[in-house]
Amino acid sequence: MEQTVTPHRAHSYVGRLWKKNAVPFLFLLPWFLGTFVLTLGPMISSLYLSFTQYDLLTPAKWVGTANYENMLLEDTRYLQSLKVTLTYVFVSVPLKLGFALAVAMLLNKGLRALHFYRTLYYIPTLLGGSVAIAVLWRQMFGADGLFNLFLHGAFGIEAPDWVSDPTYSLYSIVALTVWQFGSSMVIFLAGLKQIPQDLYEAAEVDGAGKIQKFFSITVPMLSPVVFFNLVIQLIGSFQAFTQAFVVSRGTGGPIDSTLFYTLYLYQKGFSHFEMGYASAMAWILLLLIGFCTAILFGTSRYWVHYADGGKS
Amino acid sequence: MRIGRKPASLLLISTFMLLAACGGDPSTGSGSQPAAVSEPSSTKGGKSEGKDTVALRIMWWGSQARHDATNKVIDLFEQKNPHIQVSAEYLGADGYWDKLNTLVAGGNAPDIIQLGNNYPDYVSRGTLLELDPYIGKPIDLGTFDEQIASTGKLDGKQYGVNMGSNALSIVYNTELIKKAGMEPPKEGWTWEEMEAYSKQLVGKLGKGYYAFADQSGFTHYLGHYVRQNGKALYNGSEIAFDEALGTKWFEMWNRFRQEGIIPTAAQSAAYLESTPDNSLLVEGKLAMLVIWSNQFVAFQKAMKDELQMIPLPAGGSENGMWIQPSQFMTINKNSKHPQEAAQLLNFFVNDPEATLILGSDRGIPGSTVVRDALKANADPITLKTYNYLDVAVKHSREMDREMPNIQEWDTALRNSAQKLAFGKASAADAAAETVKAAVAAVSKSKSKS
Numbered sequence: 001m002e003q004t005v006t007p008h009r010a011h012s013y014v015g016r017l018w019k020k021n022a023v024p025f026l027f028l029l030p031w032f033l034g035t036f037v038l039t040l041g042p043m044i045s046s047l048y049l050s051f052t053q054y055d056l057l058t059p060a061k062w063v064g065t066a067n068y069e070n071m072l073l074e075d076t077r078y079l080q081s082l083k084v085t086l087t088y089v090f091v092s093v094p095l096k097l098g099f100a101l102a103v104a105m106l107l108n109k110g111l112r113a114l115h116f117y118r119t120l121y122y123i124p125t126l127l128g129g130s131v132a133i134a135v136l137w138r139q140m141f142g143a144d145g146l147f148n149l150f151l152h153g154a155f156g157i158e159a160p161d162w163v164s165d166p167t168y169s170l171y172s173i174v175a176l177t178v179w180q181f182g183s184s185m186v187i188f189l190a191g192l193k194q195i196p197q198d199l200y201e202a203a204e205v206d207g208a209g210k211i212q213k214f215f216s217i218t219v220p221m222l223s224p225v226v227f228f229n230l231v232i233q234l235i236g237s238f239q240a241f242t243q244a245f246v247v248s249r250g251t252g253g254p255i256d257s258t259l260f261y262t263l264y265l266y267q268k269g270f271s272h273f274e275m276g277y278a279s280a281m282a283w284i285l286l287l288l289i290g291f292c293t294a295i296l297f298g299t300s301r302y303w304v305h306y307a308d309g310g311k312s
Numbered sequence: 313m314r315i316g317r318k319p320a321s322l323l324l325i326s327t328f329m330l331l332a333a334c335g336g337d338p339s340t341g342s343g344s345q346p347a348a349v350s351e352p353s354s355t356k357g358g359k360s361e362g363k364d365t366v367a368l369r370i371m372w373w374g375s376q377a378r379h380d381a382t383n384k385v386i387d388l389f390e391q392k393n394p395h396i397q398v399s400a401e402y403l404g405a406d407g408y409w410d411k412l413n414t415l416v417a418g419g420n421a422p423d424i425i426q427l428g429n430n431y432p433d434y435v436s437r438g439t440l441l442e443l444d445p446y447i448g449k450p451i452d453l454g455t456f457d458e459q460i461a462s463t464g465k466l467d468g469k470q471y472g473v474n475m476g477s478n479a480l481s482i483v484y485n486t487e488l489i490k491k492a493g494m495e496p497p498k499e500g501w502t503w504e505e506m507e508a509y510s511k512q513l514v515g516k517l518g519k520g521y522y523a524f525a526d527q528s529g530f531t532h533y534l535g536h537y538v539r540q541n542g543k544a545l546y547n548g549s550e551i552a553f554d555e556a557l558g559t560k561w562f563e564m565w566n567r568f569r570q571e572g573i574i575p576t577a578a579q580s581a582a583y584l585e586s587t588p589d590n591s592l593l594v595e596g597k598l599a600m601l602v603i604w605s606n607q608f609v610a611f612q613k614a615m616k617d618e619l620q621m622i623p624l625p626a627g628g629s630e631n632g633m634w635i636q637p638s639q640f641m642t643i644n645k646n647s648k649h650p651q652e653a654a655q656l657l658n659f660f661v662n663d664p665e666a667t668l669i670l671g672s673d674r675g676i677p678g679s680t681v682v683r684d685a686l687k688a689n690a691d692p693i694t695l696k697t698y699n700y701l702d703v704a705v706k707h708s709r710e711m712d713r714e715m716p717n718i719q720e721w722d723t724a725l726r727n728s729a730q731k732l733a734f735g736k737a738s739a740a741d742a743a744a745e746t747v748k749a750a751v752a753a754v755s756k757s758k759s760k761s
Contacts (some may be wrong), residue, residue, distance in 0.1 A: 056417040059439035142582060164582035166734055249590075251723070254581035256731045270410040272720045 125182030191225030472640030476675025529729030540628030588614035638675035697738030718758035724749030
C-alpha cells in the first residue's frame, strides 16, 4: 500500500515545490533550525518578560504595560540612550557609506595592485569589532593621544580630550565606525564592476562629463547595492555595542553621552537586575528597526533602479 | 551584483529575524563574556575511603593573585578531605554579578558564593542558607572579634562569614610631596586643612599636577561626608540624607575645581581611578587619592614612588569613617551538602596553613589568631595596611547597611557629578538628582519583597 501512496504524493503541490526548491531549502536548513530552535523560544519568553518585573532571582511578577510606560514617559536615561543611538545611526551610516563608495570608485579605476589595496582597506573591518581596537582608540584620541600630539605638532592646536569630553565623545566612536567601511566597500566595488562599460562609452560619445556620468549612470545602476548596504548598515548601527562598551568602560559616559541603546539595555538587565525592563527595551528596539527598515523598503521603488525593470 | 525584488523581500524578512536574534538576548550582543575561567580543581580520585564522594562548587571574583591563592587552598582542602571534591569558578569583578545572577535564576548556583556588602539583597531573594546551625561546629567564629563576626548577621541570623575587613584611606605619594618641599599630610586633618594644604602643594608643583582626584562621584566618599554630619546614605530602611547636604558636597567640589587642586572634568572622566591601570596617581600626576585599604598593595606595586596612608579628612560632628567587611562567603540555600560547604568555609578562615596562603588579599582577617600570625609574616607593604587599620578604627563608628541596588545609584551619582564638572548642572540640581536616584533605587527593592 505504501508504495502506491508515495508516487501519488510526489505529484502533489508540495511535492512539486520540494522537487523544484530542494536545494535552496537544504541550504536554508541550518538557518531555519537556528531560528526555530534557538531564537524563537527566547524571543517569546522575552515578549512575556517585557510585561513583568523580573530581577533574575525571584519569579517574574506581571506588571502589565508598566515597563513600556515608564520607559517612554519617565526614564530620562532611556530617552538619552534613544537620542544617542539615533544620532549615531544618522551620522555614521551616511558617512560610512560615503567613504566606502569613494574608496570603491578609486579602486575601480583599474589599479594594478587592486587585490592588495582591496585587502588593505578591508583590514579595519576585520579588526574593528575587536576590543583591542576600541582600547587603542582611547589611546589615539585621549588628551595626550597620538591624534592630539599630531594636531599640536603640526598646527599648534590645543585639542580637547575627544573620548572624555561629552561634546565629542560620541563622534570619536562615529569615527571608529566610519573607519570600518571595508565590507560596504567590497560590495560597492562588486557593484561597480557590474555596470556595463558600453553605457559609459555611449555617454562619452554623447558628450557627457564626469559628473554627469556619475549621476546619470553610476548612481542609478548602483542603487540596488546602495539599498542593500543601507539596510545592513542601518540595522547594524542600531545594535552597536562593543565600541561604546569598551571606549566608555561600560559606563556610557561621560554624562551618558555614549549611552547607546544596547548598552543601556545591558546595564538595565545585568547591572540593575531589571530583566523585564530590558526585555521591553529590546522589543521597542525591534519595532524601531523594523519601522526604519520598512521606510527604506517603502521608498525604495522611487530611487532604486533594477536593471531588469524589477521583474526579476 | 543584482538584487531582484523577491530576494529583496526575503532580505526584509531575514533582517527582521537577524535583529530579533539580538533583541531576545542582550548577552549575545556583547560577544565578550569576561574571561570566565572555570576549571574543575584537580580531582584526586581513587581514594574514596568508604565514604561517598561529595562534589562542591564555589565561585568568587578577584585578581589573578587571589585566584592562585584560593585554588591552592582548595587543593589543600581536598588533600585533607579526600572524599570532597571542589570545583572552582572564578572571574574578574566585572562580569561576576551577571554570571552569578544568571546561575541563581537558572537554579544552578554554586554551593559556596562570595558576596560583598550587598549580601542582604540575596537574603531577601531567598538565595542564602542560614548558617546558625553550623556555627560552633564546623564553622568556628570563636577567635573572631564579635563586631566583625556579626557583620555577617542580618536580623539576628548569620548568613555570611566575614573574609576580611578594610576601610577607606587617603594614599599619598611621598616623593611628589618631597618634591614640593612640604611636610606630609597628617592623620586627623580637616577638610579645610586639606584644601589649604592642596592649594599650597599645587602652587609648588606647577602645571599638570594636582593635589587629589575628583571623587565627588564616589559613593562611599560621599557616604563618609554624610555620616560626618550625623546622617547616612541609607539607614537600613530608607534614604537618610537630603538635598541640602548634597548641595554642600557638590559646591565644595566645585570650589576645589576652580582652585585647580583637582583635575579638569575631562581628565576626571578619563581617569576613573578605580584601578591602578587607570589612575593619575600611578602616573605621578596626582599627590593623593581615596582608595580601599585592601587596594593599597596593588596601587603600590604599580608605581615606584612610595605611598603612605592616612584616614579621610575629619569634619562635622561625628566620625564619618567605618571599618567594613570586604567580602563574605555564603552558602547557597539549595546546596545538597551544606555540612561539607560549612567545613570548607571554616577552612578558609581558621586553618593556619590556608589562612597563611590567602593572606590579606580579601582584607584583614577577622580571627585574632590568624591576624597575629599574618602580621608577624607580613612584608613591609602589607604591614602598612595592617597598621593603617589600627589607625582607622580610631576615626570610625559603626557602619550603615549598604544601600539596596547600589550599582544603579553608583551610576546616577557619577552622572550627576560629571554633569556638575562639565558645567551642565548646578550643585543644587546635581544634589536633587542624586537624592531622587537614591530614593528610586531603594523603593525598587521594597516593591520586590
